[in-house]
Amino acid sequence: MATTKLGFIVQRPPYKSENPKLALTHAIASQSVEVYLNDGDVVTADVAFIGDGVLNCLKDQKAMEQYDLSSTESHIKMGLLVDLNILVCKEDLEKLGLTENDIVLDAEEFGADLKINVVPYQDINKMMEEMNHLLFF
Amino acid sequence: MGKFTIGCFASLVGSMNLDFAVKLAGAAMEKGHKVDLWVSGNATMISIKGQRAFKDYSSLEKPLKELMDKGLNVTACEACAEARGYTKDNTMEGVKRHSMDWYLASAFDADRVLHIGGE
Numbered sequence: 001m002a003t004t005k006l007g008f009i010v011q012r013p014p015y016k017s018e019n020p021k022l023a024l025t026h027a028i029a030s031q032s033v034e035v036y037l038n039d040g041d042v043v044t045a046d047v048a049f050i051g052d053g054v055l056n057c058l059k060d061q062k063a064m065e066q067y068d069l070s071s072t073e074s075h076i077k078m079g080l081l082v083d084l085n086i087l088v089c090k091e092d093l094e095k096l097g098l099t100e101n102d103i104v105l106d107a108e109e110f111g112a113d114l115k116i117n118v119v120p121y122q123d124i125n126k127m128m129e130e131m132n133h134l135l136f137f
Numbered sequence: 138m139g140k141f142t143i144g145c146f147a148s149l150v151g152s153m154n155l156d157f158a159v160k161l162a163g164a165a166m167e168k169g170h171k172v173d174l175w176v177s178g179n180a181t182m183i184s185i186k187g188q189r190a191f192k193d194y195s196s197l198e199k200p201l202k203e204l205m206d207k208g209l210n211v212t213a214c215e216a217c218a219e220a221r222g223y224t225k226d227n228t229m230e231g232v233k234r235h236s237m238d239w240y241l242a243s244a245f246d247a248d249r250v251l252h253i254g255g256e
Binding site for chain 1: 144146177178179217236237238239240241242244245246247249250252254255256
């Protein structure tokens, strides 16, 4: 029995490229990875939004109305629903003039128990140190 | 010898990242390492067979086939490929197609993971 911890670090803004959404869909795929592994082996996924990547967390995104696409916000909520640890860099939010009131913090409407954690960069750094592998998007 | 997982998300034409990833895979295999290459997003372009090789554009079918013959494991994200109209029928022989959890499973027992993001 073994656990491999993957850290998904999202630095790019939403809708400019596919990267943030691919980070989230790959992280969410940690829920079904067992089909390829031996019994008891686990892959965990933690997600951190840093730099311009924090813009992915803005709430009330209108991607469906504007582009007929599922929003990055809905992917974040799906991540919470499957119990991903999702961190958002406090300093980078502040740098962009944003507060916790501007971003999605939970997915209660989907029945998710976990909430997004807005944390100082040093906490994200600590998370990254704990990972086996880091994937930058 | 170790296991090396490379994830590449950049397109074949318009970026040199896939060229680098394939060269790196070859170099690692020459040193005796096992290599998994996962292509997702625009990088699934590499999985299409019969691409015409121009000297002005990256074309990796030949080196990729040579490396696959030597044991390189290449897997494309099925959803990313289908979203781009890359079907199973026009996928290069030897390239597998799986869902995203395959990449995570490959990372599970990899000694090193090199993730090369998209554009």
